[in-house]
Amino acid sequence: MPRNWAGTYEYRAPRIESASTEEDVQRIVREGGPVHALGTRHSFTDLPDTEGTLIDVSGLTGGITIDEDARTVTVAAGTRYGIVAGELDEQGWALHNLGSLPHISVGGATATGTHGSGDANGVLTTAVRGIRYVGADGEVHEAHRGDDDFAALAVGAGAFGILTALTLDIQPAYRARQDIYAGVSWDAALADLDALTGAGYSVSLFTRWEPDTIEAVWVKTRLASDDDAVSDTLLDGQRVVGVEGPLGSGDNITEVGGVPGPWMLRLPHFRLDSEPSFGEEIQTEYFVPRTHGAAALDAVRALGDSIRPHLVWSEIRTAARDDLWLSGAYGQDVVIIHFTWFDRPEEVGALLPPIEEALRPFGARPHWGKVHRFDRPALERVHPRIGDARAVFERLDPEGRFSNAHLERLGLREAR
Ligand SMILES: Cc1cc2nc3c(=O)[nH]c(=O)nc-3n(C[C@H](O)[C@H](O)[C@H](O)COP(=O)(O)OP(=O)(O)OC[C@H]3O[C@@H](n4cnc5c(N)ncnc54)[C@H](O)[C@@H]3O)c2cc1C
Numbered sequence: 001m002p003r004n005w006a007g008t009y010e011y012r013a014p015r016i017e018s019a020s021t022e023e024d025v026q027r028i029v030r031e032g033g034p035v036h037a038l039g040t041r042h043s044f045t046d047l048p049d050t051e052g053t054l055i056d057v058s059g060l061t062g063g064i065t066i067d068e069d070a071r072t073v074t075v076a077a078g079t080r081y082g083i084v085a086g087e088l089d090e091q092g093w094a095l096h097n098l099g100s101l102p103h104i105s106v107g108g109a110t111a112t113g114t115h116g117s118g119d120a121n122g123v124l125t126t127a128v129r130g131i132r133y134v135g136a137d138g139e140v141h142e143a144h145r146g147d148d149d150f151a152a153l154a155v156g157a158g159a160f161g162i163l164t165a166l167t168l169d170i171q172p173a174y175r176a177r178q179d180i181y182a183g184v185s186w187d188a189a190l191a192d193l194d195a196l197t198g199a200g201y202s203v204s205l206f207t208r209w210e211p212d213t214i215e216a217v218w219v220k221t222r223l224a225s226d227d228d229a230v231s232d233t234l235l236d237g238q239r240v241v242g243v244e245g246p247l248g249s250g251d252n253i254t255e256v257g258g259v260p261g262p263w264m265l266r267l268p269h270f271r272l273d274s275e276p277s278f279g280e281e282i283q284t285e286y287f288v289p290r291t292h293g294a295a296a297l298d299a300v301r302a303l304g305d306s307i308r309p310h311l312v313w314s315e316i317r318t319a320a321r322d323d324l325w326l327s328g329a330y331g332q333d334v335v336i337i338h339f340t341w342f343d344r345p346e347e348v349g350a351l352l353p354p355i356e357e358a359l360r361p362f363g364a365r366p367h368w369g370k371v372h373r374f375d376r377p378a379l380e381r382v383h384p385r386i387g388d389a390r391a392v393f394e395r396l397d398p399e400g401r402f403s404n405a406h407l408e409r410l411g412l413r414e415a416r
Pocket of ligand 1: 006101108370
């Protein structure tokens with residue numbers, strides 16, 4: 001069977017079928033039995049898996065339609081963000097934000113509440129104005145922002161159907177630059193975390209949890225003009241030019257060093273035309289309320305010596321609160337603490353309980369697409385609307401065709 005992008009999870013579904021049109025999806029769903037969507041495979045667990053048929057929707061890419069009056073773009077669910085971003089930019093339009101890599105499908109990213117960074121930027125799903133999906137009855141359904149069920153369905157983890165198309169908010173294209181700051185001490189950062197995360201349109205802190213300083217702060221500034229100046233200092237750190245960035249200096253990184261460029265070549269860390277990130281890796285990520293951000297980071301820092309040997313890097317970002325029930329930022333502005341681990345499942349597995357215990361006082365929520373140890377009771381403590389979302393999924397799919405072991409373990413679907 002095929003594996004996820006990182007090669008760390010092998011899908012167990014007995015059957016996998018590719019769909020390149022909405023009709024393909026309907027035909028496969030109508031054949032009966034358990035089904036589940038598989039996007040571009042950038043998640044890290046059995047979340048997409050099924051005991052029946054995996055429907056690979058990464059080929060569901062036909063059509064990108066821009067509606068300038070409504071300020072929306074409608075895309076097929078398997079479309080990668082980088083493709084829609086390129087098309088939008090060519091026509092003078094943009095999205096509000098992007099994740100670290102443009103390779104992920106719009107449907108899969110939406111379903112897991114994928115995010116970029118920025119104190120004022122909602123997770124990517126907040127740009128979704130409407131969805132089209134094939135439901136358990138094999139029919140095509142739509143849901144729009146403002147509809148009763150939309151808050152449950154937007155970040156829906158594939159738990160109620162197969163998304164076939166999404167309509168996203170757009171705005172006029174803009175330019176941005178990326179600058180790297182080095183030497184920011186943990187003391188200064190934790191004393192005024194808001195100053196750090198608010199230093200640009202989108203800010204990422206890269207750290208290996210060394211005791212004294214954060215290795216690099218990557219500030220993405222949205223420009224009114226290419227001549228806009230940026231500060232040479234950030235708290236007690238300095239802007240550095242011509243040095244290797246936190247992710248290396250490979251051809252797969254978007255341009256840093258303060259060079260202005262189009263939004264879609266600056267907001268992601270990685271370029272669409274090459275392989276992103278480290279490769280054989282495991283990822284973990286938790287959302288904590290921004291009001292507890294400094295305390296939560298301090299709690300993880302205390303585990304730094306045990307974390308570091310198995311860590312490629314950590315990245316700390318922010319997102320603005322939203323009203324999507326299963327979003328990591330539901331109801332609260334958040335600081336998001338990410339770990340890229342070496343592919344060492346046993347060692348990483350042993351580290352997750354102490355990390356989750358350290359973050360428990362802050363009500364941390366895990367990223368749906370990444371590796372964590374939360375179960376139904378633990379999620380019910382931190383996701384106040386998970387029971388309501390589950391009820392919507394059960395109503396739309398009473399036989400549990402889109403349910404799977406992962407969703408039942410987490411309480412996103414009822415156990416069967
Ligand atoms: C290198 C790397 C960098 C990453 N960077 C970020 C980041 O910056 N920010 C962040 O938040 N996350 C990040 N992620 C995580 C990633 O965005 C999520 O795992 C996302 O779900 C990937 O989308 P996908 O299409 O690959 O999903 P898949 O892994 O294919 O599927 C994930 C889930 O989405 C569902 N799904 C997929 N397509 C559909 C559909 N059409 N209809 C219904 N359900 C669907 C699946 O059923 C499953 O439940 C990163 C992952 C990697 C590997």
